[in-house]
Amino acid sequence: MTKVWVLGAGQLGAMLQQAAYPLALDVHPLAPEDETLPEISAADIVTVEREQWPDTALTRHLSSQPGFINAAIFGRIADRLYQKTMLDELEINTAPWLPVTASSHAEALHAEIGEDILLKRRTGGYDGKGQFWLYQDQGDEIPSDWLDAAIAEQKIPFEEELSLVGARDADGNKVFYPLTLNLHSNGILMASVAPLERVKHLQSQAEAMLGKIMDSANYIGVMAMECFRVKDKLIVNELAPRVHNSGHWTQAGACVSQFEMHLRAVSGLPIKAPEVRGQSVMINLIGVARNIDWLNIPSSQCYWYGKDVRPGRKVGHININHPNKKAVQTALVKLRPLLPENYGAVFDWVQDELAKI
Incomplete structure (x- = not known):
C-alpha cells in the first residue's frame, strides 16, 4: 500500500x-x-x-x-500578501487592497481604498481571528503591532458568500464540485448548502478562476476558493490549498468526497467529475456538547471530532443529504431542537435558501 x-x-x-x-x-x-x-x-x-x-x-x-506535494506553494499562498499579489497578476477579481507597511497610516489607506477597511494578518488568522476593522468615521489608527504584518482590504458590499472546491492532478486535469453557499457568523462557517440551481450560471466563471489559479501554481490536490458574490460577479476572498470546511457536504452528497479526491490527485490515481447526489446541507457544530440523539436524524451523517468543547471551537459537523429536498427540510426540523437557541438563525437561513431552490 x-x-x-x-x-x-x-x-x-x-x-x-x-x-x-x-x-x-x-x-x-x-x-x-x-x-x-x-x-x-x-x-x-x-x-x-x-x-x-x-x-x-x-x-x-x-x-x-x-x-x-506542492512544497513550493504552501509557504507563499499562506501569506495573504503573496496571495493577493498572485490574484492581481492573474487578473482575477479580488477586493482592492494595499500592504500595511511600517509607514502606513489609516488616513492614507482610507483615501486609497475606502471608508471601511479590514486589516488581515498576513499569516495565521482563521474563523474570524487575525482581523481588525478600521472605520474612517471613528478615527481609528492602525495598531502598532499590525504594521508590516498585515494587508488592508476594502469592505465589499457583497450579497452572499460562495465557495468552490476543485482538484487538479499532476497532468493538469481538473474537476470541480458545484458552487456552495455558505453562512458565516463572526467569521466562523455555520452552514453550507449545495447544489443551488440559482447560482448555476456562475459555475463556469468560478471554475475558470480557480482553474487558472491551480494551473499557475502547478498545484496538485484539492483547493478551495472562497468568494463574495456581487450581482453576477465573483470576487475572491480567500484561498485554501487543502480540503476545506465548506466542502464537507461532499462526504454525503457526491460520489467522490473532497477527501478522497485529494488523495486520488496526490497519489496519482484518476480523478473524475464528482457526480452529485441530491440536495445537501452541512451544519457545523461550534462549541456544543455532543448529543447522541443527533444520530437519530434521518438522511444525516454525524462527524464528531473528539475535541474538548470550547466556545467558538469546531467540534463536529452534520451532513444532511437526500434526493428529495423535502426530506432534507424534514431532517432540519428534527435537528433544530437538538442544538442551542443561537442556531435558530442558522436553521432559518438554511430553510429560506432551500425554499428558493
Missing part, C-alpha cells in the same frame, strides 16, 4: 485517513509537535491538512521529503 503522510493531525487529517481505505492507501496524520520522526521512503507521499505550520523537527523532516 502506498503510504501518505499528512502534516497535521486534526479533523481534516482524520477524515483523509477515513477516505483512504477504499483507495488502498495507508494514510498517517502527524501532529507538528510529534517528537518521533517517521521513516519515510522515496516512494512515499507527503501532503498537508493545513497551509502553515510551526517550525519543529517533524515539520522540517516532512518538508524535506522528495514526495512532499
